[in-house]
Amino acid sequence: MAGAATEATMPGSAGVPDLHGPAPKRQRYSGNRLLMILCLLLPLLGFMAVFYAAPFIYLTQESFRSWEGEDVAQVEPTLDYYIKTFTSSRTSRAFVRTFRISLISTIIALIICYPVALLLIRAGPKVRAGMLLVIFISLASSLIVRNYGWLVVLADQGPVNQLLVALGITKRGLRMVYSEGATIVALIHYIMPFVILPIYGSLLRIPDSYGEASVSLGAGPWMTLRKIIFPLSMPGVFGGTILSFAICMSAFVTPLMLGSPATAMMSQVAAEQLLVQQNFPKGSAIVVILTVSTFLVVVAYGVIVRRVMKVDV
Amino acid sequence: MSEDRLFRYFITWLGWAAMLFLVFPVVLTVVVSFSGSQFIEFPPKSLSVDWYTNIAKINKIGEATLLSLLIAALTGLLTVAMAIPAALALARYDFPCKGAISAFLLSPVAVPMIAIGIAILQFFIWTGLPFNWLTLLVGHMVLVSAYPVRTLIASLTLSNPSLEEAAASLGASRWTVFRTVTLSQLTPGLISGFLFAFLISFDNYPISIFLVRSGLTTMPIEVFNYISQQLDPTPAAFSTIYIIIVSAIIIFAERRFGVISLSVKG
Numbered sequence: 381m382a383g384a385a386t387e388a389t390m391p392g393s394a395g396v397p398d399l400h401g402p403a404p405k406r407q408r409y410s411g412n413r414l415l416m417i418l419c420l421l422l423p424l425l426g427f428m429a430v431f432y433a434a435p436f437i438y439l440t441q442e443s444f445r446s447w448e449g450e451d452v453a454q455v456e457p458t459l460d461y462y463i464k465t466f467t468s469s470r471t472s473r474a475f476v477r478t479f480r481i482s483l484i485s486t487i488i489a490l491i492i493c494y495p496v497a498l499l500l501i502r503a504g505p506k507v508r509a510g511m512l513l514v515i516f517i518s519l520a521s522s523l524i525v526r527n528y529g530w531l532v533v534l535a536d537q538g539p540v541n542q543l544l545v546a547l548g549i550t551k552r553g554l555r556m557v558y559s560e561g562a563t564i565v566a567l568i569h570y571i572m573p574f575v576i577l578p579i580y581g582s583l584l585r586i587p588d589s590y591g592e593a594s595v596s597l598g599a600g601p602w603m604t605l606r607k608i609i610f611p612l613s614m615p616g617v618f619g620g621t622i623l624s625f626a627i628c629m630s631a632f633v634t635p636l637m638l639g640s641p642a643t644a645m646m647s648q649v650a651a652e653q654l655l656v657q658q659n660f661p662k663g664s665a666i667v668v669i670l671t672v673s674t675f676l677v678v679v680a681y682g683v684i685v686r687r688v689m690k691v692d693v
Numbered sequence: 694m695s696e697d698r699l700f701r702y703f704i705t706w707l708g709w710a711a712m713l714f715l716v717f718p719v720v721l722t723v724v725v726s727f728s729g730s731q732f733i734e735f736p737p738k739s740l741s742v743d744w745y746t747n748i749a750k751i752n753k754i755g756e757a758t759l760l761s762l763l764i765a766a767l768t769g770l771l772t773v774a775m776a777i778p779a780a781l782a783l784a785r786y787d788f789p790c791k792g793a794i795s796a797f798l799l800s801p802v803a804v805p806m807i808a809i810g811i812a813i814l815q816f817f818i819w820t821g822l823p824f825n826w827l828t829l830l831v832g833h834m835v836l837v838s839a840y841p842v843r844t845l846i847a848s849l850t851l852s853n854p855s856l857e858e859a860a861a862s863l864g865a866s867r868w869t870v871f872r873t874v875t876l877s878q879l880t881p882g883l884i885s886g887f888l889f890a891f892l893i894s895f896d897n898y899p900i901s902i903f904l905v906r907s908g909l910t911t912m913p914i915e916v917f918n919y920i921s922q923q924l925d926p927t928p929a930a931f932s933t934i935y936i937i938i939v940s941a942i943i944i945f946a947e948r949r950f951g952v953i954s955l956s957v958k959g
Contacts, residue, residue: 417782417788420778420779420781420786421778421794423774423775423778423779424775424776424779424798424838425794425797425798427775427834427838428797431831432801432809432812434816435809435812435816436812438816439811439815491707492710492711495704495705495707495711496711496712498708499705499709499712511712512953512957513943513944513947513953515715516947516953516956517936518715518719520892520939521936521939522895522896522913522939523896524917525722525928525931525932525935526718528722528920528929528932529717529718529719529721529722529932530718531920532725532926532929533717535734535735537732537733537735538721538733538734538735539721539736542735542736572711572714572715577956577957580957581957584957600696600700601697601700601701601704602697605704623803629805630804630806630807632806632898637917647805647807647899650807650811651807651899651902651903654811655903664811667805667807667808670808671804674803678803
């Protein structure tokens with residue numbers, strides 16, 4: 381991070397480092413400056429407090445209510461819907477399925493995206509620019525459009541089936557769409573840019589000399605990658621996989637388009653409770669469980685990477 | 694050394710296969726959009742451009758696209774406008790609870806989208822606020838505001854504050870310094886923040902589906918409904934146009950403002 385450049389700051393302020401810089405020395409907060417900072421933050425912070433924080437507090441509160449038909453009965457807070465989420469076979473299976481799909485998609489995405497990041501590092505400027513452009517267009521393209529692409533690819537009369545028939549692997553086209561496998565394939569496709577870009581970013585920060593030193597000391601490319609490059613790129617791997625996992629956990633459109641009701645993920649089950657059953661407390665409880673469990677996995681993953689693998693991320 | 698070469702081949706091959714995987718559905722969609730068949734078929738047995746004219750038959754596609762454009766543009770402009778001062782405070786100053794405030798402002802990215810939609814839906818019902826296009830705007834702004842904050846902080850940390858000091862020491866007022874020096878250094882962050890906000894809002898389904906009431910509808914909702922009800926390749930024609938427009942925007946933004954390089958470094 382540009383430590384030297386941030387020593388100097390805007391006129392009228394004391395020397396303050398940037399967001400990720402070293403911890404600042406204790407300093408006096410003059411009333412005037414605090415007031416100015418508050419004014420700078422106020423528009424966004426105020427908006428987010430009213431339309432983001434308050435709705436989430438209300439949602440959490442709602443999830444502890446009980447529900448009787450159309451009315452929300454004003455009774456003591458209850459854990460009913462939390463318990464029901466884990467005891468009902470539909471929601472508990474959706475919960476396990478969501479975890480499984482997210483884990484599989486993230487791991488496969490990491491395996492196929494790491495080589496792409498390595499290619500980006502080694503490629504010449506023109507090839508690299510072209511590859512980055514493709515990755516960014518993919519990132520910016522509509523999720524519905526990209527999922528539709530998979531409906532086309534995996535269709536009954538689609539190219540994959542035609543190939544399978546032509547190769548004589550199957551006699552008739554297989555039903556590939558509306559399944560858990562199709563959902564995983566489309567999710568991997570969706571999260572690829574989120575995995576490639578952070579890994580590429582952290583590979584950029586590793587000096588070439590590290591790899592060269594390793595090779596000159598007799599280590600082969602595999603050893604160099606495993607012992608030198610991969611551990612040093614861990615911040616990018618961590619950032620990319622954590623974001624991808626969170627995206628998969630909350631996937632809604634993709635399982636809706638490429639899965640079936642039998643392969644529903646948590647977001648679908650929650651949406652169904654709200655839009656179809658009109659059971660707001662139950663839908664809210666599912667959403668809270670989904671958000672909290674995703675958050676817990678993120679924290680646990682961070683601890684494991686830091687403590688067990690001894691990598692600072 | 695042959696094993697090492699094998700390993701190199703394997704990594705290179707896997708990387709290119711992954712890139713192929715990334716573009717494969719897009720290429721297929723474009724090919725199928727010119728198919729003459731009533732359903733998705735590959736390779737197409739005959740060619741036609743009928744599916745392009747058929748786009749007009751998607752229910753309410755005109756007004757839905759207009760509403761999506763309006764909301765995406767306003768979402769982009771308003772979140773960028775609110776993110777500029779917030780990013781300035783976060784990147785340039787130190788104050789109590791800074792870590793918590795920045796985590797709070799960046800958190801919507803990690804929260805399930807439908808959670809945002811559901812929370813705002815219940816909040817509007819609870820407070821009795823009316824459901825109209827402003828509800829959609831609010832929902833989209835909550836979802837995307839973290840992106841301009843992030844790109845602007847990246848821009849600010851890469852920018853050079855000594856230029857501002859130089860301007861100030863030459864007698865420029867604080868406002869002039871901000872307008873002429875700070876803002877011009879922020880341009881890449883502004884553009885990519887706006888682009889992210891615009892594109893994510895324009896494409897949003899999971900939040901919109903909870904917040905559309907009283908006949909309002911957005912483009913993703915109508916396209917989604919069409920895909921789930923019809924099997925013909927009209928959505929392929931729509932997708933092709935969408936991809937061409939997005940590609941043009943990204944290429945222009947990269948040539949003119951270096952959006953990609955900023956996002957990779959930031």
